[in-house]
Amino acid sequence: MELTNEKPYVIGLDMGGTNSVFGIVDQRGTIVAQTAIKTKGYPDVNDYVAAAVEALQPALDVVGGIEKVRGMGIGAPNGNYYNGTIEYAANLEWEGVVPIGELFEKALGVPARVTNDANAAAMGEMAYGAAKGMKNWIMITLGTGVGSGIVVDGKIVYGSDGFAGELGHFMVEPNGRSCGCGRRGCLETYCSATGVARTAREFLAKSAAPSPLRDLNPDAITSYDVFLAAEKGDALAMEIFEFTGEMLGRACANFATFNSPEAFVFFGGLCKAGHYIMDPIKRAYDANILNIYAGKAQLLVSSLKGSEAAVLGASALGWE
Amino acid sequence: MELTNEKPYVIGLDMGGTNSVFGIVDQRGTIVAQTAIKTKGYPDVNDYVAAAVEALQPALDVVGGIEKVRGMGIGAPNGNYYNGTIEYAANLEWEGVVPIGELFEKALGVPARVTNDANAAAMGEMAYGAAKGMKNWIMITLGTGVGSGIVVDGKIVYGSDGFAGELGHFMVEPNGRSCGCGRRGCLETYCSATGVARTAREFLAKSAAPSPLRDLNPDAITSYDVFLAAEKGDALAMEIFEFTGEMLGRACANFATFNSPEAFVFFGGLCKAGHYIMDPIKRAYDANILNIYAGKAQLLVSSLKGSEAAVLGASALGWE
Numbered sequence: 001m002e003l004t005n006e007k008p009y010v011i012g013l014d015m016g017g018t019n020s021v022f023g024i025v026d027q028r029g030t031i032v033a034q035t036a037i038k039t040k041g042y043p044d045v046n047d048y049v050a051a052a053v054e055a056l057q058p059a060l061d062v063v064g065g066i067e068k069v070r071g072m073g074i075g076a077p078n079g080n081y082y083n084g085t086i087e088y089a090a091n092l093e094w095e096g097v098v099p100i101g102e103l104f105e106k107a108l109g110v111p112a113r114v115t116n117d118a119n120a121a122a123m124g125e126m127a128y129g130a131a132k133g134m135k136n137w138i139m140i141t142l143g144t145g146v147g148s149g150i151v152v153d154g155k156i157v158y159g160s161d162g163f164a165g166e167l168g169h170f171m172v173e174p175n176g177r178s179c180g181c182g183r184r185g186c187l188e189t190y191c192s193a194t195g196v197a198r199t200a201r202e203f204l205a206k207s208a209a210p211s212p213l214r215d216l217n218p219d220a221i222t223s224y225d226v227f228l229a230a231e232k233g234d235a236l237a238m239e240i241f242e243f244t245g246e247m248l249g250r251a252c253a254n255f256a257t258f259n260s261p262e263a264f265v266f267f268g269g270l271c272k273a274g275h276y277i278m279d280p281i282k283r284a285y286d287a288n289i290l291n292i293y294a295g296k297a298q299l300l301v302s303s304l305k306g307s308e309a310a311v312l313g314a315s316a317l318g319w320e
Numbered sequence: 321m322e323l324t325n326e327k328p329y330v331i332g333l334d335m336g337g338t339n340s341v342f343g344i345v346d347q348r349g350t351i352v353a354q355t356a357i358k359t360k361g362y363p364d365v366n367d368y369v370a371a372a373v374e375a376l377q378p379a380l381d382v383v384g385g386i387e388k389v390r391g392m393g394i395g396a397p398n399g400n401y402y403n404g405t406i407e408y409a410a411n412l413e414w415e416g417v418v419p420i421g422e423l424f425e426k427a428l429g430v431p432a433r434v435t436n437d438a439n440a441a442a443m444g445e446m447a448y449g450a451a452k453g454m455k456n457w458i459m460i461t462l463g464t465g466v467g468s469g470i471v472v473d474g475k476i477v478y479g480s481d482g483f484a485g486e487l488g489h490f491m492v493e494p495n496g497r498s499c500g501c502g503r504r505g506c507l508e509t510y511c512s513a514t515g516v517a518r519t520a521r522e523f524l525a526k527s528a529a530p531s532p533l534r535d536l537n538p539d540a541i542t543s544y545d546v547f548l549a550a551e552k553g554d555a556l557a558m559e560i561f562e563f564t565g566e567m568l569g570r571a572c573a574n575f576a577t578f579n580s581p582e583a584f585v586f587f588g589g590l591c592k593a594g595h596y597i598m599d600p601i602k603r604a605y606d607a608n609i610l611n612i613y614a615g616k617a618q619l620l621v622s623s624l625k626g627s628e629a630a631v632l633g634a635s636a637l638g639w640e
Contacts, residue, residue, distance in 0.1 A: 078612075088612070136480040150578060152472050152479070159472070159580025160456040161616060166577040169610045171570070174493070181610055250491070257486040258470060258578050260479030290489045290501055292398075292408070296481060 007070035009063050011056070011110075012315025014120065015039055015076040017091035020052065023311035024059050024069070025318075029128040031308060033059035045094045049103045056108075072104055072112040073317025075120025075310050082162035084114045090180070113317040117141070117310060119156050119165065121267050121302075122149025124313025130265050130303040137263040137297075138255060140167065140248075142270035145180075146188035146195075152259050168192070172251050191248045193269050196223035199240050211236040227273045241276040248277075249284025256293045267302035267309060327390040329383050331376070331430075332635025334440065335359055335396040337411035340372065343631035344379050344389070345638075349448040351628060353379035365414045369423045376428075392424055392432040393637025395440025395630050402482035404434045410500070433637040437461070437630060439476050439485065441587050441622075442469025444633025450585045450623040457583040457617075458575060460487065460568075462590035465500075466508035466515075472579050488512070492571050511568045513589050516543035519560050531556040547593045561596040568597075569604025576613045587622035587629060 009032070014021045020039045023031040035055045042048035060066055078089040084101025086092065104112040115123070122139035125131040131139070131151070139149035146168030150157040157164045168188035169181055176185025177198065189195050201218045204211065212229045213221060213236065229237035252264050270277060282299050289297075302309060329352070334341045340359045343351040355375045362368035380386055398409040404421025406412065424432040435443070442459035445451040451459070451471070459469035466488030470477040477484045488508035489501055496505025497518065509515050521538045524531065532549045533541060533556065549557035572584050590597060602619050609617075622629060 136484070152477050153475070155473070157472050157579050159578075160582040161580050161613075163612050164456070164578060164580035166610060166612070170574050170577050171608065174570075183608065183610070250494075254490050257490050258479075258484065258575075259477050260481050260484035262480040288491065288503065290486060290503070292483050292486070293481075 007068055009069050010315045010318030011069055011072040011108075012120075012311040012313070012318060013052075013072065013074045013076075013104075014117070014310035014314055015074065015079075016117070017077065020048075021307070021311055022052065022056055022059065023308075023315060024063050025312060025315035029312055029315075031311060033062040034311070035059045040093060043093055045098050045100070045103065049100075049107050052104075053107045066108055066110065069108075069110050069318075071110050071318035071320070072108060073120070073314040073320075074100060074104065074112060074114045075117045075314035075317075076100060076114060077117055078163075079114040079116040079119075080162040081113070081115045081119070081156070081158045084112070086114070087163075113320055115156070115314070115317055116147070116163075116165075118147030119149040120313035120317070121147075121309050122151060122156060122265075122313065123316040124304055124309045124311075125265050125267070125302055126151065126154075127316045128304060128312055129309065130300045131263060134262055136259050137261045137265065138167070138252070138259070139265050139267060140252070142192060142266060142268035144192060144194055146192045150259060151261075167251075167255060170251065170255075172247060187247070187251050191244055191251070191270075193223040196226055196240060196244050196270065197221050199243055200226050200237075203236055203240055203243075207236065209236050213237060223270055223273070227276065230273070230276045238276060241273055242280045244270075245277050245280025246284040249281040249286075250288045252281070252299070253285050253288035253290070256289060256297060260293055261297050263298040263300055265300045265302055267304075268306070271301045327388055329389050330635045330638030331389055331392040331428075332631040332633070332638060333372075333392065333394045333396075333424075334437070334630035334634055335394060335399075336437070337397065340368075341627070341631055342372065342376055342379065343628075343635060344383050345632060345635035349632055351631060353382040354631070355379045360413060363413055365418050365420070365423065369420075369427050372424075373427045386428055386430065389428075389430050389638075391430050391638035391640070392428060393440070393634040393640075394420060394424065394432060394434045395437045395634035395637075396420060396434060397437055398483075399434045399436040399439075400482040401433070401435045401439070401476070401478050404432070406434070433640055435476070435634070435637060436467070436483075436485075438467030439469040439478075440633035440637070441467075441629050442471060442476060442585075442633065443636040444624055444629045444631075445585050445587070445622055446471065446474075447636045448624060448632055449629065450620045451583060454582055456579050457581045457585065458487070458572070458579070459585050459587060460572070462512060462586060462588035464512060464514055466512045470579060471581075487571075487575060490571065490575075492567060507567070507571050511564055511571070511590075513543040516546055516560060516564050516590065517541050519563055520546050520557075523556055523560055523563075527556065529556050533557060543590055543593070547596065550593070550596045558596060561593055562600045564590075565597050565600025566604040569601040569606075570608045572601070572619070573605050573608035573610070576609060576617060580613055581617050583618040583620055585620045585622055587624075588626070591621045
């Protein structure tokens with residue numbers, strides 16, 4: 001009997017700032033059992049791991065216990081593939097360097113691998129989603145921030161320190177919007193969900209055009225509100241997506257010079273805006289791409305369900 | 321007897337728009353014989369290959385003939401590693417797609433591999449120069465244009481089509497200077513030798529400051545003239561390098577988000593400007609680097625002689 005048949009499952013953990021979702025995944029990429037705990041509320045990371053292991057028990061019972069599990073993959077903010085650590089994650093309670101892989105290995109008795117959330121999403125997309133079979137491509141995650149996973153020759157680019165692939169912090173506008181990283185003009189200050197809300201406030205302030213967005217408290221406007229307004233035919237909302245897509249399409253045309261990708265795959269809440277965001281991305285990409293790369297890359301939306309992609313992606317690490 | 325002892329040499333060809341330099345290289349990276357022909361003047365590429373083979377004979381005789389040669393590596397403008405071709409090179413006489421690898425294979429009877437000139441320089445640097453032993457780093461060539469070779473896990477990034485790594489055409493300034501590629505704001509319009517000359521003309525026009533550069537015909541100013549003026553203590557010339565280095569350092573800080581390099585290695589005529597260019601590059605890099613990458617990458621100047629690096633780099637392909 002093959003090893004993979006004796007241990008036909010892996011655990012995938014999608015750790016977000018708020019929630020941690022665990023999936024037990026089989027070799028075909030089916031999540032056969034799932035559970036979740038809060039990420040917040042455990043000032044001591046050991047308590048977090050203990051709570052996770054406890055919450056995992058019923059899910060593990062479904063597949064016959066931890067004996068049936070080959071390994072665990074963890075996608076976490078600032079997750080470091082080389083070190084198995086979470087390092088200086090601004091959105092988590094634990095400061096400094098957390099050896100999260102080692103802690104789970106000890107608690108569960110199976111090997112654990114760590115990567116960051118965007119790389120996990122890229123692995124999920126490559127194993128089970130829109131990038132199946134692709135060797136050179138770029139994943140762009142559009143959430144609260146903008147993340148990326150860069151793939152060269154079928155492998156995630158980790159670089160010299162495990163932190164490669166931070167295209168959300170590519171500075172696309174000299175002296176542009178201030179970013180949480182302390183610098184200015186980073187892509188994520190424009191093209192994340194919060195970037196779209198920022199653009200909405202800017203556009204509302206500098207124009208007098210009527211818009212249903214004016215009925216909302218400016219500080220509470222979300223990218224989803226902008227989408228709803230666009231759906232009602234609001235010209236200002238469409239302009240906001242046009243601006244966002246133009247920035248992102250131009251940035252991607254630039255990123256193509258790095259690995260001449262066969263595709264960009266976009267993932268995350270902002271993709272729900274559909275053609276309002278994807279059409280301007282495509283127009284700006286085509287208008288700005290260097291001629292040798294023209295027409296070579298597909299611009300795709302993730303084909304995985306948002307809740308599943310990150311868990312599946314993390315789980316893919318568990319097979320390594 | 322080992323194969324490598326029977327065939328202990330490779331041929332490296334550095335093909336430029338004007339000259340083609342051939343070196344016979346041993347396993348330690350010593351160029352044991354060298355020859356050159358003009359690249360221009362052969363409208364039919366077959367005539368170019370025939371002239372090259374003829375010119376190579378005396379050099380081959382030095383090592384005991386083509387029987388002693390394991391393979392050939394060719395670094396050429398728009399050289400494509402996957403296809404062994406030169407494709408639509410603006411600075412060469414041959415139009416369209418030229419199967420240069422195949423032509424040399426047939427003419428010499430040894431395997432031939434092709435890459436572009438910047439990737440060849442990167443291979444030379446990694447095999448024999450400043451990037452020896454490095455796995456993740458970026459080569460930036462500062463010549464008439466700006467070229468790049470991106471290295472991930474010890475291998476040149478070729479991407480989906482063999483044309484990856486064109487950072488000279490990264491658009492660093494929205495609506496910036498017009499570029500030969502038909503777009504605007506490409507890095508090479510600022511940071512190549514011709515970009516420096518362009519900056520000189522701009523700075524001379526918009527300021528009235530005295531400068532020895534004013535004694536020259538503006539259209540004939542070269543980056544070397546700017547260097548000579550800086551050496552004489554000319555403030556305007558230093559400002560020109562400051563501007564150039566600032567652009568390049570900021571761009572490199574952005575490029576670090578791709579592969580988190582352990583080094584950038586700069587190569588080409590502009591490096592002769594020494595600290596006038598390297599100091600502002602370093603200052604701008606440090607001022608703009610994302611905190612997780614801070615202090616991680618060395619900013620180095622190529623340690624190979626200009627004339628040798630490209631030949632050595634191309635020759636490294638001959639061992640593959």
